[in-house]
Amino acid sequence: MEITGGNSNEKIHWADVCAADVDRGVKHLIATGITPSGPIHLGNMREVVTGDVVYKAMRAKGLDAELIYNADDFDPLRKVYPFLDESYAKYIGYPLCDIPCPCGKHKSYADHFLEPFLKALEELDVKPKVLRSSELYRSGKYTEQIKTVLENTAEIKEILERVSQRKLPDNWVPFYPICKGCGQISNAEILEHDPERHIVKYRCSCGHVDECDYSKGEGKLVWRVDWPMRWNALGVTVEPFGKDHAAAGGSYDTGKEIVEKIFGGKAPFPVPYEWISLKGKGAMASSTGVAITISSMLEIVPPDVLRYMIVRSKPEKAINFDPGMGLLTLIDEYSRVAEKGESREYELSKISDVATDIPFRHLVTVVQIAKDDDAILETLARSGYNVSNRDAVIKRARRAKIWVEQYAPENVSFTVKEELPECAKSFGDEEKRAIKTLVEKLSKVPVWNAENIHNAVYDTGTEAGINPKDIFTCIYKAILAQERGPRAGWFLEALGSDFVIKRLSETVN
Numbered sequence: 001m002e003i004t005g006g007n008s009n010e011k012i013h014w015a016d017v018c019a020a021d022v023d024r025g026v027k028h029l030i031a032t033g034i035t036p037s038g039p040i041h042l043g044n045m046r047e048v049v050t051g052d053v054v055y056k057a058m059r060a061k062g063l064d065a066e067l068i069y070n071a072d073d074f075d076p077l078r079k080v081y082p083f084l085d086e087s088y089a090k091y092i093g094y095p096l097c098d099i100p101c102p103c104g105k106h107k108s109y110a111d112h113f114l115e116p117f118l119k120a121l122e123e124l125d126v127k128p129k130v131l132r133s134s135e136l137y138r139s140g141k142y143t144e145q146i147k148t149v150l151e152n153t154a155e156i157k158e159i160l161e162r163v164s165q166r167k168l169p170d171n172w173v174p175f176y177p178i179c180k181g182c183g184q185i186s187n188a189e190i191l192e193h194d195p196e197r198h199i200v201k202y203r204c205s206c207g208h209v210d211e212c213d214y215s216k217g218e219g220k221l222v223w224r225v226d227w228p229m230r231w232n233a234l235g236v237t238v239e240p241f242g243k244d245h246a247a248a249g250g251s252y253d254t255g256k257e258i259v260e261k262i263f264g265g266k267a268p269f270p271v272p273y274e275w276i277s278l279k280g281k282g283a284m285a286s287s288t289g290v291a292i293t294i295s296s297m298l299e300i301v302p303p304d305v306l307r308y309m310i311v312r313s314k315p316e317k318a319i320n321f322d323p324g325m326g327l328l329t330l331i332d333e334y335s336r337v338a339e340k341g342e343s344r345e346y347e348l349s350k351i352s353d354v355a356t357d358i359p360f361r362h363l364v365t366v367v368q369i370a371k372d373d374d375a376i377l378e379t380l381a382r383s384g385y386n387v388s389n390r391d392a393v394i395k396r397a398r399r400a401k402i403w404v405e406q407y408a409p410e411n412v413s414f415t416v417k418e419e420l421p422e423c424a425k426s427f428g429d430e431e432k433r434a435i436k437t438l439v440e441k442l443s444k445v446p447v448w449n450a451e452n453i454h455n456a457v458y459d460t461g462t463e464a465g466i467n468p469k470d471i472f473t474c475i476y477k478a479i480l481a482q483e484r485g486p487r488a489g490w491f492l493e494a495l496g497s498d499f500v501i502k503r504l505s506e507t508v509n
């Protein structure tokens with residue numbers, strides 16, 4: 001993962017740069033939005049966290065600002081995604097808000113994917129006003145704008161063709177009725193428009209001819225027109241969006257001209273961002289299955305660390321997310337930033353009720369030693385950590401446990417053997433002599449802590465004339481049946497003196 005700016009305290013944070021560049025003296029609306037067509041993944045998180053970080057930077061500057069999240073639940077289902085069963089084929093083209101939920105417990109297909117995402121947002125301390133495209137269209141909020149679009153189709157077509165350099169069909173209309181015959185959001189032929197009654201007469205490709213009332217949401221605008229229409233209708237002034245929309249001739253460019261010329265409005269201040277890719281797998285997309293959902297990531301990573309991952313990189317920089325060792329490194333880095341406490345990156349990442357300051361790496365070791373919650377708390381308390389906030393500590397420990405199970409590389413995960421392993425029953429004479437000396441020293445340490453244990457091993461090495469590295473190997477063999485393991489001092493401290501002394505003694509009997 002890229003680390004931006006070792007001396008970040010001296011630089012102006014990118015969100016503060018945005019906040020300094022936007023217009024003054026107006027009411028700001030920062031818009032984020034995602035189509036809930038599948039599991040909402042870590043890559044999508046960049047959109048909302050970027051919006052939230054800019055929002056917080058603007059508020060800190062005293063600007064009048066509001067953050068919204070617009071769920072594009074009125075978009076059609078495009079295909080049967082890998083995570084759906086074949087029965088969904090019949091819903092292709094239907095608005096996501098009108099398709100049954102895959103598990104049967106939610107109001108709709110869109111809700112099925114939105115609900116866990118909105119919960120994750122809360123955990124991430126992102127608190128936008130939530131809007132739904134389906135409700136806005138059906139409430140009549142966009143009626144006047146749709147009328148304007150239909151009356152200016154020729155000019156809109158000219159803008160799209162010129163700016164995006166794409167030829168559109170002669171009978172092109174930027175409005176799709178929801179066909180009353182086949183139920184699909186249909187690329188239908190528009191036969192008539194009655195602006196007084198907000199009625200469009202259409203002929204669907206299924207053959208059905210009918211009327212739809214766009215003041216009741218019986219149709220929607222095509223994306224490239226829907227977007228600028230929304231800027232105008234909602235009053236959007238700032239918007240983060242993926243780099244695909246930012247390309248020359250892309251939907252931001254066409255939207256900018258449409259909002260100015262058709263609606264007499266202004267395009268929002270753009271905050272284009274790069275993708276988050278999964279190490280070794282490419283950019284995350286729910287349609288291809290290369291994705292980790294935000295919810296499953298929050299089972300492992302504290303939410304402030306996830307925020308930090310977005311906060312520390314400029315939006316235009318790609319993030320390559322490594323859920324294995326890279327994540328552990330990220331968590332360590334954030335702990336150091338949090339300890340220092342005063343950086344802008346920390347201010348923008350932190351979440352008010354942040355759990356505990358027990359290093360995640362230590363937890364990764366402890367959860368592999370201790371069998372249950374009580375044992376985890378006991379082990380941590382013995383090492384001098386503050387465990388008075390029991391729930392917070394357990395929550396953090398649970399994250400470490402899931403990380404070990406799902407993402408830890410082999411050299412990090414281990415099992416403490418219940419009995420002396422075979423490989424530790426045949427140490428040579430030199431090794432046995434060293435272990436005997438070590439056991440004596442360990443029995444006499446004034447306090448059972450990592451530093452004293454560590455020193456005991458080195459003193460033994462010097463006295464017995466043996467490389468301390470070989471002593472560590474013996475220790476790991478005796479406890480884990482492997483030649484390497486977690487940092488020994490801390491590891492033995494967590495295991496407790498009784499266990500360690502008993503186990504090491506067994507190797508020399």
Ligand SMILES: [Zn+2]
Nearest residue numbers: 101103106112
């Ligand atoms: Zn469901």
Ligand SMILES: [Zn+2]
Nearest residue numbers: 179182204206
């Ligand atoms: Zn139809």
